Amino acid sequence: MRAVCVIGLGLIGGSVLRAASAAGRPAWGATASRPDADAARAEGFAVEDSAEDALRRAAAEDALVVVATPLTAVREVLRQVAWHAPEAWLTDVVSVKDPVEAEVRSLLPGAKYAGGHPMAGLAESGWRAGSAELFSGASWAVTIEDGTTAPAWREAAALAVDCGARVVPCSAAEHDSAVARVSHLPHVFAAVLAAVGADGGPLALSLAAGSFRDGTRVAGSAPDLVRAMTEGNRVALLDAVDDALGRLGAARGSLASTGSLKSTVDAGHEARRALEAAPEPRSLRVRLDEKGALDRLRDVGARGGRVVALDEDAATVEVP
Amino acid sequence: MRAVCVIGLGLIGGSVLRAASAAGRPAWGATASRPDADAARAEGFAVEDSAEDALRRAAAEDALVVVATPLTAVREVLRQVAWHAPEAWLTDVVSVKDPVEAEVRSLLPGAKYAGGHPMAGLAESGWRAGSAELFSGASWAVTIEDGTTAPAWREAAALAVDCGARVVPCSAAEHDSAVARVSHLPHVFAAVLAAVGADGGPLALSLAAGSFRDGTRVAGSAPDLVRAMTEGNRVALLDAVDDALGRLGAARGSLASTGSLKSTVDAGHEARRALEAAPEPRSLRVRLDEKGALDRLRDVGARGGRVVALDEDAATVEVP
Numbered sequence: 342m343r344a345v346c347v348i349g350l351g352l353i354g355g356s357v358l359r360a361a362s363a364a365g366r367p368a369w370g371a372t373a374s375r376p377d378a379d380a381a382r383a384e385g386f387a388v389e390d391s392a393e394d395a396l397r398r399a400a401a402e403d404a405l406v407v408v409a410t411p412l413t414a415v416r417e418v419l420r421q422v423a424w425h426a427p428e429a430w431l432t433d434v435v436s437v438k439d440p441v442e443a444e445v446r447s448l449l450p451g452a453k454y455a456g457g458h459p460m461a462g463l464a465e466s467g468w469r470a471g472s473a474e475l476f477s478g479a480s481w482a483v484t485i486e487d488g489t490t491a492p493a494w495r496e497a498a499a500l501a502v503d504c505g506a507r508v509v510p511c512s513a514a515e516h517d518s519a520v521a522r523v524s525h526l527p528h529v530f531a532a533v534l535a536a537v538g539a540d541g542g543p544l545a546l547s548l549a550a551g552s553f554r555d556g557t558r559v560a561g562s563a564p565d566l567v568r569a570m571t572e573g574n575r576v577a578l579l580d581a582v583d584d585a586l587g588r589l590g591a592a593r594g595s596l597a598s599t600g601s602l603k604s605t606v607d608a609g610h611e612a613r614r615a616l617e618a619a620p621e622p623r624s625l626r627v628r629l630d631e632k633g634a635l636d637r638l639r640d641v642g643a644r645g646g647r648v649v650a651l652d653e654d655a656a657t658v659e660v661p
Numbered sequence: 662m663r664a665v666c667v668i669g670l671g672l673i674g675g676s677v678l679r680a681a682s683a684a685g686r687p688a689w690g691a692t693a694s695r696p697d698a699d700a701a702r703a704e705g706f707a708v709e710d711s712a713e714d715a716l717r718r719a720a721a722e723d724a725l726v727v728v729a730t731p732l733t734a735v736r737e738v739l740r741q742v743a744w745h746a747p748e749a750w751l752t753d754v755v756s757v758k759d760p761v762e763a764e765v766r767s768l769l770p771g772a773k774y775a776g777g778h779p780m781a782g783l784a785e786s787g788w789r790a791g792s793a794e795l796f797s798g799a800s801w802a803v804t805i806e807d808g809t810t811a812p813a814w815r816e817a818a819a820l821a822v823d824c825g826a827r828v829v830p831c832s833a834a835e836h837d838s839a840v841a842r843v844s845h846l847p848h849v850f851a852a853v854l855a856a857v858g859a860d861g862g863p864l865a866l867s868l869a870a871g872s873f874r875d876g877t878r879v880a881g882s883a884p885d886l887v888r889a890m891t892e893g894n895r896v897a898l899l900d901a902v903d904d905a906l907g908r909l910g911a912a913r914g915s916l917a918s919t920g921s922l923k924s925t926v927d928a929g930h931e932a933r934r935a936l937e938a939a940p941e942p943r944s945l946r947v948r949l950d951e952k953g954a955l956d957r958l959r960d961v962g963a964r965g966g967r968v969v970a971l972d973e974d975a976a977t978v979e980v981p
Contacts, residue, residue: 460870480868509867519865523858527872529922530854532929533908538843539932540904543965543981545839546936547829548800550780552847552879553936559872560933564926571922582913584860588853589909593902602849602891606884609852612859613880616866616873645863661863 342366344404350377354409356471363473364503371395377468396425408433412573419448432457432497437573438513455497456484481506484513485635508648510638521577531560622659662686664724670697673754674729676791683793684823691715697788716745728753732893739768752777752817757894758833775817776804801826804833805955828968830958841897851880942979
């Protein structure tokens with residue numbers, strides 16, 4: 342099994358290191374955070390003294406390098422990769438994909454790269470918040486661009502599968518647009534809802550029940566992480582916010598003019614039912630060594646399908 | 662203990678009948694729904710053949726009448742109360758308070774009435790969805806208007822306490838404004854968020870994780886119940902939606918112009934922390950037989966306080 346070198350050992354990177362080790366892979370990491378490094382070493386994980394050391398080892402062992410730093414540190418890490426391990430297999434777990442793709446194209450034009458994003462928790466951060474099971478059953482996007490090769494995609498996807506996740510194949514732009522709607526807008530909504538509730542004073546908060554608690558839960562996440570994630574996906578998030586403003590404005594207009602929220606409530610109910618009532622999936626195999634394999638996988642992702650297993654030659658996918 | 666007569670045996674009314682019985686009160690009900698009546702009788706509860714029969718018994722036994730029908734049926738029930746039990750103690754459990762107050766003033770000007778609203782679940786409906794424990798630890802608003810008397814308020818509040826709830830004293834208008842923010846707007850937000858997510862297609866829904874599931878959960882509630890609740894509180898809900906549109910528009914403007922969501926994220930985080938980190942409450946007693954007792958109780962509610970126990974002469978309140 343291919344070795345894994347994780348740069349950044351916070352919640353996500355630390356969980357990747359644990360899960361890859363648990364899957365039987367040789368794995369090591371590096372982090373700029375002394376507390377994260379100490380905590381990881383105390384649990385028996387290999388943490389190199391610097392990212393340079395970790396990347397030189399990756400080059401020597403032909404490892405898969407996983408960039409697991411905040412978006413703001415990605416460029417610096419990629420420069421180090423270009424210097425110490427330019428031939429390494431490469432992926433990342435950053436929550437936005439187009440900006441990372443652009444950096445990789447610019448700094449590592451010949452990289453064996455496919456971007457990744459596991460859809461896993463955010464409320465806590467740091468090594469100690471992670472676990473080998475964090476990705477179990479979760480969706481994990483692995484991106485396919487014009488320049489992506491099947492071997493590079495397969496390496497990134499195999500890591501996700503080994504971590505217990507289901508792989509959603511999609512382009513970087515498709516990913517960023519989708520998570521703006523289902524991950525970043527929910528954080529904006531939670532923040533706005535919490536503030537509107539607080540505007541009602543102590544009485545309103547003492548009358549708050551399940552609907553308000555559910556709707557504001559992720560407003561409890563660390564503000565710096567929420568900002569990094571949402572502000573890093575600005576263009577796609579603006580589209581999602583505009584869609585939301587349009588729908589909320591239409592609800593307001595209808596309530597004011599006719600007193601009805603029928604369109605709003607019915608559309609929301611139908612959408613939520615679609616989320617709950619996922620149909621029994623069909624299972625298919627997609628050969629990875631055939632021409633057009635990655636296009637077929639992107640089509641699987643666009644239809645809501647996921648890769649649930651990988652072997653040398655083929656991906657097993659489930660399509661609704 | 663004063664007997665209880667519950668008109669309407671759906672989720673809330675049925676749970677009131679069970680909880681009042683469990684507290685040792687004589688209790689009976691009536692409902693226009695044959696399935697609810699059959700189910701309640703099968704569990705050994707007393708269900709009269711008609712609302713008229715139930716109300717005549719209430720008059721004979723000086724019971725507390727609880728109106729637990731949808732808002733649209735309240736006027737008809739109050740007409741029956743005016744005819745068969747005009748002297749009865751009276752409360753209701755309808756989710757909006759100003760319209761019910763107005764009907765009571767018009768149809769039962771001399772009523773011994775205080776309005777009520779338990780902040781309890783909505784996702785399912787009907788007798789079978791209820792339980793004696795539904796209100797355990799929940800907030801239950803009991804309204805105080807200019808014409809409210811301490812004995813009438815005490816009777817309505819005592820039912821809430823006997824059902825295991827904590828009583829939030831407030832005016833009808835304060836209640837309607839507060840629940841617009843912490844109950845009705847969350848339903849509108851959940852519907853809008855679910856629809857914006859679904860607009861992203863199957864790929865977006867397959868990448869949806871905890872933040873989207875939390876934020877859209879109540880969009881799974883029965884649409885007719887959500888519409889009755891939200892549309893019934895139109896004026897206050899419009900204010901809350903306008904506040905939300907303003908905050909969402911400000912977030913959009915800031916993200917587009919400066920790339921920052923700092924104000925939005927920080928305000929939401931602070932509001933959510935206020936909800937989670939309720940300070941250790943102080944316990945006080947408010948005598949009910951003194952002049953100004955109800956004004957003091959309204960002040961307790963406005964400060965986020967609740968009544969946790971009642972005896973003949975006084976309320977025990979907890980204030981943050």
